[in-house]
Amino acid sequence: MKIPDLTELALRNLRESLLRNSLTTIGISVGVASLVAMLSLGIGLQQLASRRLVKSGLFDTVVVTSHRDMRAMGRERDEGRGVPTPGESRVLDEPARVEIEHLPNVVEAYPDIRFSTELRYEDKPHLTMVSALPESAKSNDAFEGMPGSFFSSDTAPEVILQKTFAEELLGKTPPRGGDEPNVVDLARPLLGKELTLRYAQRTASPAPPSPPRADAANPSDGDLAGTAYSVVSREQKVKIVGIADLDPESMRGPTRARVFLPLKLAESLHVMQLTDLREISRAASDQPVYSSISVRVKNPAQIQVVEDAIKKMGFGTFSILDATRSLRQFFAVLDLFLGIFGSLALAVASIGIVNTLVMAILERRREIGIMKAIGASDGDVKKLFFAEAGAMGILGGIVGVVLGWSIGQVINLGTNVYLKRQSLPPEHFWAVPWWLVAAAIAFAFFVSLVSGLYPAGRAARLDPVQALRYE
């Protein structure tokens, strides 16, 4: 029998015992709904976690260092993978940065500019580590809901302070064991205030560029052009625009900064950095040499590829790839368990299909006999029962997906109402991707066909003479 005919007959037969077949189909729907609900919770949580991690910049960032950097060298030696020796490795300068930025799957590559310096607030000096942030850092979790705002532009003379530094400026030390001061309270007296940043400017001798609003006079030592540079003490006034509660550089450990500048501004300051001393022999030009570059990758899955490409260029790299790997593993196991629990209901439903179809054989015994008498083969009868099982599976699958999706929406809504009461930001825990919809319906179809195996075989083997005698 042709498939359209088979489908038509199957649907007609299902309509004939509408109540029983509807109940069976509802059973499948509940099974599929529980499967979809469980898996979409798993997927939703995984997406939430990876969204958070991607935002944190921990898992999509590769730190690139020159092999001349002694720390990076040590790391590479441990890995022991035929990396070029320091002698033949490249300098991490602007052309290298541009080259890395043009690698496939790289979103951006920006130099890590960090220096220890003195900031004056209300004429009191405070020593701290300053770090430059690219404009893309705006989406970092640390700046979400921060009092104040992110830098107005990449060159604006503005700073964002880390909470602990703000406390220091205001002369507040957090009481031990007591409540930590609220960022909002810290921000109120500080936002819009000015700080004076004192730093050492590294000036190439022939034509030093003027940093914005630099106060010091330009030195000119034309004799040493191209081979030397001078270091000049400079000051820069900066405005406090935000106080961050979280630490955007938590991965850096003890070297993390507490004051952040826009990247372009920091670059234009030409602050003297430690690496400059090491690179003195060949990089005494206006072109800066970086101690390290942070490379942001499109998504954490491509980190390995990008890392390998950068290593081929002769640089050292570092990322927290292994951490994402174990995270993915955790979610794979979680999804598996949720899937197994979700499938239990579907397994129960499949027994319902077997029951319904066996009942249908008893009821339609005579009909099967008639069909065989007028020329239906065993295969035709078998296919008809398969089609009925499959139709129940597909219908149940579709209804189940809708049901599962609705359950998800309701729970999501409920959770977000709860989160709102706890004054936490709303989240999307529930994700029903298209592949899950398709897979759930396909799985329901498959389970139904398997359930139809026994009844279909039994119907096909029915003796037509016996069946026709049956009243």
Next chain:
Amino acid sequence: MATAPPVSASRGTAAIRSENLCRHYRMGETVIRAVDGVSLQVRAGEFVALLGSSGSGKSSVLNLIAGLDRPTSGSVFVGDRDLAKLSREELAKYRLHVVGMVFQSFNLIASMTLAENVDLPLRFAEVDRAERSKLAREALERVGLRARMDHRPSELSGGEQQRAALARALINRPQLLLADEPTGNLDSHTGTEIMEMVRQFNRELGMTIVMVTHERALAERYAQRMVFLADGKLIDDRPNPPNSDGGRS
């Protein structure tokens, strides 16, 4: 055979031939010999009545010819097919293309309209939908049920249901029409109507007809030959000359 064979070119050759055909059932310790050594030949285009009392084995013989059942021993040939040697699949094909059946209880499928019942064998034969509905319409037209093709069997009288069953039996243009007590559930007037139709098929389409009945009068009126069975054995086989009242003219 007294009457001149009308249309079919193949008339006279053996359409059905059984040799020492047996069908035994086991019921606990006892063996029931439903068919016990029946040897029979039916020529193409012949109208044969199988007569006998209840339990004589006439329906069992019909089921064996129809390929619904398999012989315990002996053989039954239809054309050059040895039915005992066909696979289940081949038997189904044989039932689909060679045999048309009508039953005492009509055996229409209650959930389907007449048109759907009639075109069901064509579905098994994988005939296209358009062709199928055309053939079904023609078949219902032939039995005078064109106007009722969208009705369900339960909305029809017994005679109409049996006519629909005849239309279904004819739709695949089979060589054999096997009828198991076709008038058993009908009043005599309607029964006659049905039998006239069967005779018309025999004459106009050249179909070979084997009809099981326990009504001797019916057999005498329509069949060309009467075969008597008792206890599974063939006890008499005689031609039925056309009688004086013109019943078989």
